[in-house]
Amino acid sequence: MEIRHATAPDSVETATTAELRDRYLVTDLFVPGEVRGVYTHEDRMVVAGATPLEEPLAIPAWEALGTDAHLSRRELGVVNLGEPGDVIVDGSAHKLGTLDGLYAGRGSHVLLGGEGACYLLVSAPADAVHPTARFSRDSVEPLPLGDGDRASRRDLYRYVWGGGHPSCRLQFGVTVVREGSVWNTMPPHLHDRRTEIYLYTGLSPDDRVIHLLGRPGATRHLLVADRQAVISPAWSVHAGAGTGPYAFVWAMAGENTDYGDLQVVPLEQL
Template sequence: MEIRHATDPESVETATAAELRDRYLVTDLFAPGEVCGLYTHEDRMVIAGAMPADQPLAIPAWEAVGTPAHLDRRELGVVNLGDPGDVIVDGSAHKLGTLDGLYVGKGSDIRLSGEGACYLLVSAPADATHPTARFSRDTVEPLALGEDSRASRRDLYRYVWGGGHPSCRLQFGVTVVHDGSVWNTMPPHLHDRRTEIYLYTGLAPGDRVIHLLGRPGATRHLLVADRQAVISPAWSVHAGAGTGPYAFVWAMAGENTDYGDLQTVTLEQL
């Protein structure tokens, strides 16, 4: 497991492109037959990738988490980026299609299976246990956002958020950008009381998302490829434009689960 410490906003303004990538870009989450993880001290979130291939996988008891099992003091969000597969929670199988999600509560035992499945895992500290819940992109009603004329039309699928299934700190879901649109959020905003992690998916090999980060008025950018993630600290704006079709998984943890607790940043402030 890789460990990254929290960063301050001033350091972004003087960092080289390589330093920005080292601090905020996550590039090596997915390997066949493995669970690869990263622990960030930004709200103590864990992001991991699991590709079961021909045998089920369990989440390791990483030393950074400090418990005998990963979910002893954590809750978990799972989104499948690949072919259909089964997530077994306490002996019960939950089938996830492409971009379907699953919430798993504190204290659960989990196994991930499915040749061709590719799971994104995001966990956060939890002090209570909430029930397991499956979310299908085919049945969850998306929130339509943006406009064709501003190249920002997208569908927001909220799986776990303040107005839906309960959680302690974790929120997550999927946003699908419409063909012909490029922006995933514009104008951008801040989540001053929460860290957010983005995982971009559905990009062709030659395409990238240009992801903005940093404080308003002092932004930098990262070029992000398919199945790569960005850690967005609470002080950073976040917005991105893709060179081709894409979707992204978003996950947040922090002070509260009020989805609307954010601050809009105008283009003038940028």
């Protein structure tokens, strides 16, 4: 597990491109037969990747958490980026297709199986136990957002978001950008009370998402490839545009689970 410390907003303005990538971009989560993770002190979230082969993978009890199991004091969100696989929670198997999700509560025992499956894991501290739930992208009603003439049409699939299935601090879901659109949100916005982690998926090897970060009026950017993630602190704007078709998994944790608790940033403030 890699550990990343919280950062101050003014540090972005003077950072080199390499420093920005080291602090906020996660590039190597998915290695066959392994579970790899990053612990960020931004709201103490963990983002990890699990790529099983023939045998299911368990989430390690990483020393950074100080517990004998990953979910001893945490709750977990899982999204499958690859081929169908089984996530086994407390002995019960839940099949996840591409971009399907699963929530597992504090204290659960989780195994991740299915050769060809590729799981994104996000976890956050939890002080209560909530039940396991599976979310199918085919059955969750998407929230359509954006405008075609603004190149921002997208479908938002909310899995755990402050409405529907309960959680302590964690929210997560999937957004699919529609054909012909490029922006994942425009105008940008802030989540003053939450950290957000993005994982971009569905990009071809030659395509990138240009991800904007930083405070309004002092933004920088990252070029993000397929299956790479960005840690976005509470003080950073959220916006990005892709050079080709893509989707992204979003996960948040912080002060509340109110999905609508955000601050829109007018373009003139950038």
